[in-house]
Amino acid sequence: MSLAELICPAGTPAALRTAVDAGADAVYCGFQDATNARNFPGLNFTPEELEAAVAYAHARGTKVLLALNTYPPAGKVDLWRHAADTGARIGVDAFIVADMGVADYIARTHPGVRLHLSVQAAASSPEAIRYYVENFGVKRVVLPRILTIPEIRKIRQDIPCEIETFIFGNHGLMVEGRCSLTNYLTGQSTNMDGVCSPASDVEYIRDEATGEMSSCLNGFTIDRFGPEEKAGYPTICKGRYTAPHRPEGYYAFEEPVSLNLSRLLPELIDAGVHAFKIEGRQRSKAYVRSVVSSFRRAVDDIRAGRTANIEDLVALTEGQKQTQGAFETKKWR
């Protein structure tokens, strides 16, 4: 049986302490800049905050993984190199990277620190994963959310590194690491600026007469919710659009729904998954405490040979809908 480490999100120092106290085996976080894919206003860590957070986590046996999982624009690598140097000095346990240049820099400059390959690298084949392992010494790959469990099992047999899979949270998979929809509407890059649907470009407009709410991105309406309809994030991939053949409006790419693999944990462990990742650095301490503690109990139960009885987390899901996505079947979407 794999260790099934629980990898938990932390958007703020308080959220990190909450995750550690709720039973995280490792916490992942980022700096307050474009070096990570949750570069949201008011979120993330200063170097001083991260240093204190690492001390707090390590004192309780919890690892800290630093997300440097965006792509530097050509010729502008200093920010990423400086972040890596700072993380190494502070003593983070691993870097989560997507860009080969960033991976190469860390492998050469900080060879003692583990490299994990971010989902943003979109490495979904044994050949791609082995390339990162052989050239940069990657120790773990975070798999894109497009694979079935039998496919994950097969990949595990064909690669010389650990596997981490998402088990809960935002399910905006698109072509991970390649999505340019936000760039198209806002000019900011998810992959290089670290922000999908920047809050500064988001506006919610409520129609007082009907109770409808429109979510808009840089002036474009991307969804309109009825007065009692559950809402989702204002991301283009989960927008609802009209088309000549679908005048009523439909989800052209994805739906506002969250991943929840609580029922598939035993199968994932059996398939050789080493670590379970919970998405949600942009979420609150309440979310972190609830989701981490639920999955902590579930993983402990499974490892002890008991049946996991995970509590209902649907209230925390986007649109209050959940899916097992491609992990269950390729017929999804």
Place this chain on the structure above:
Amino acid sequence: MTIDPGAVLPPRPPGAGAFARLAATLVQPILGRVVRRVAARHASLFARLGPHQGTDFVIDPVEFPFALHLRPDPKALLFRAVPRDALPVAGATIRGRFLMFLELLDYEEDGDAAFFSRDLEITGDTEAVVRLRNALDDVDGSIAEEAAAMFGPPGRAILGHLRRKYSDDAMPGGER
């Protein structure tokens, strides 16, 4: 989790007239004390607000006869109760049930989940709201508890009563 999947916010209450003005006046001294204490004990939250320290937030608890006006400028902190017919032009407005706001401050409710369920409405500058949310969420412990403790046993008793009410109301079939 305390979200009622069928919940929708009631129509916007009037919050105007003599009663609203009287209620706002009565609650004002309490608000002033609370916000000064929170600011003094958690000065680091201002850094997360960044350029939105000067933004005018309107926090609109739908059960109250007035709304709340917050300008989180550390040099000129402003937190006041205002009748709805006298509100300033808001940079951002956050609307929901008071007990839901209490749960957010109590670290029992997730803001995104409240937004998904439509228990929480935001209009205006979304970045300002995101910054305020993240700043408040980086406070350890419960701001609601801190505020209640300022008023001793009566404050704690009122908070306990409100928590029980929220818990009771969130039960299936409860009124919200």
